[in-house]
Amino acid sequence: MTKPYPKEFRDDVVRVARNREPGVGLEQIAKDFGVHFTTLYDWMKKADIADGERPGTTEIQSAELREAKRRIKTLEQEVEVLRRAAAYFSQAHLPKMSYPLVRDLADDGIPVTVTCRVLKIARQPYYRWLANPVTTAELDQAYRANALLDAHRDDPEFGYRFLVDEARDAGMPMAERTAWRICRDNGWWSAFGKKRGKNGKKPGPPVHDDLWAVVDDNGRTRHAFTASAPNELWIGDITEHWTGEGKLYVCAFKDVFSNRIVGYSIDSRMTSRLAVTALNNAAARRGDVSGCVVHTDRGSQFRSRRFVHALNRHSMVGSMGRVGAAGHNAAMESFFSLLQKNVLNRRIWATREDLRIAVVTWIERTYHRRRRQDALGRLTPIEYETIMTTPASQAA
Numbered sequence: 001m002t003k004p005y006p007k008e009f010r011d012d013v014v015r016v017a018r019n020r021e022p023g024v025g026l027e028q029i030a031k032d033f034g035v036h037f038t039t040l041y042d043w044m045k046k047a048d049i050a051d052g053e054r055p056g057t058t059e060i061q062s063a064e065l066r067e068a069k070r071r072i073k074t075l076e077q078e079v080e081v082l083r084r085a086a087a088y089f090s091q092a093h094l095p096k097m098s099y100p101l102v103r104d105l106a107d108d109g110i111p112v113t114v115t116c117r118v119l120k121i122a123r124q125p126y127y128r129w130l131a132n133p134v135t136t137a138e139l140d141q142a143y144r145a146n147a148l149l150d151a152h153r154d155d156p157e158f159g160y161r162f163l164v165d166e167a168r169d170a171g172m173p174m175a176e177r178t179a180w181r182i183c184r185d186n187g188w189w190s191a192f193g194k195k196r197g198k199n200g201k202k203p204g205p206p207v208h209d210d211l212w213a214v215v216d217d218n219g220r221t222r223h224a225f226t227a228s229a230p231n232e233l234w235i236g237d238i239t240e241h242w243t244g245e246g247k248l249y250v251c252a253f254k255d256v257f258s259n260r261i262v263g264y265s266i267d268s269r270m271t272s273r274l275a276v277t278a279l280n281n282a283a284a285r286r287g288d289v290s291g292c293v294v295h296t297d298r299g300s301q302f303r304s305r306r307f308v309h310a311l312n313r314h315s316m317v318g319s320m321g322r323v324g325a326a327g328h329n330a331a332m333e334s335f336f337s338l339l340q341k342n343v344l345n346r347r348i349w350a351t352r353e354d355l356r357i358a359v360v361t362w363i364e365r366t367y368h369r370r371r372r373q374d375a376l377g378r379l380t381p382i383e384y385e386t387i388m389t390t391p392a393s394q395a396a
Helices: 007-018 026-034 037-050 059-089 100-106 112-117 123-131 136-154 160-169 176-186 272-286 305-313 326-344 350-367 382-394
Strands: 212-213 222-223 234-245 246-255 261-265 293-296 317-320
Touching: 007 026, 007 037, 007 261, 007 272, 007 350, 026 037, 026 350, 037 059, 059 100, 059 112, 100 112, 100 123, 112 123, 136 160, 136 272, 160 176, 234 272, 234 326, 234 350, 246 272, 246 326, 246 350, 261 272, 261 350, 261 382, 272 305, 305 317, 326 350
Parallel strands: 234 293, 293 317
Antiparallel strands: 212 222, 234 246, 246 261
8 A cells, every 4th residue: 555645745745836837737746746646636625725715624624523523432431431430439348449340341342541541540550450360468559559649649748657647547557668668669759859860851862873884994984875775775964054034954864775865854943853754754755664774963853762763663773973974974965965056055045935845846856857867877866766676576
């Protein structure tokens, strides 16, 4: 099944189509971006509906309707959980466990997530109980922890000694040492206790190893960026340019096999979201990218937790060059140099929107489909991929 085009790519194509020069038809725009004419027409129709220029239900309205139906169903389930819980806990004088109620509701079709959220209990202990019934000692420990937790929620400023008194009044006596151990294990400390840690900041994730470094005979580190197939090695970087409205940032990833820009994202802020969106756009357009190595510099955007999680989500492998060694990512710098000469420096850009359209048009129309490269045998990136991947596909 073909993956849908990324939303940012669709929006960029619609922008270019709406701002096309006189005499340029939609067929030409669709051809330049490698999409079918009916696909482009459908995107423009949805955009017109979203902008109020054509009657119809927008994607936002459809999403809101689906969300409303989902919320109504969830509310109905929550009401049923409360009704059953009230009947269950009012039956008896004996101690009651919530887990059997969760199991019974799950058998009746109510998700465990909904039940646990309404009853304010964690799911993992429930699943452990479901797999292995608890012992009497564990049950007593759970009752003690619940009593301490209730007291802690009522008075967060109380320490464990005060919590013991509150739990004792609630019918759950225990030693102070036992209460201290339970509070320690669960992190239930007094709100007025001493601060723990230096500044509350967690260290960032470690950088990736440099998977493409080669040491020559003189002991110098070099990089031989080569790939024998698509989606084997990508390189990425971020560039910026001034407009009359402020800076515009472009994050792009290039496939070393064909020098094709497989994904990019353009925004007015250089955050980790910019790099993550560019990577997600590339993965959406390329299909199966598991095992692909993504080489970048050590910028904070590529070292962020969000970017590392995105790599793991797509089963990709991260790689990074040395700090302060821009030459380690020279292959990507050469692309940005072309972008600088052919688009960014051609004139003064008044708005970010104008520069965005120019960048997207140059990448998709000129760089991908018209600019021939010596390294590709005087072929364009699109032509090179088409020619070089066809025999492999036939052989498979």
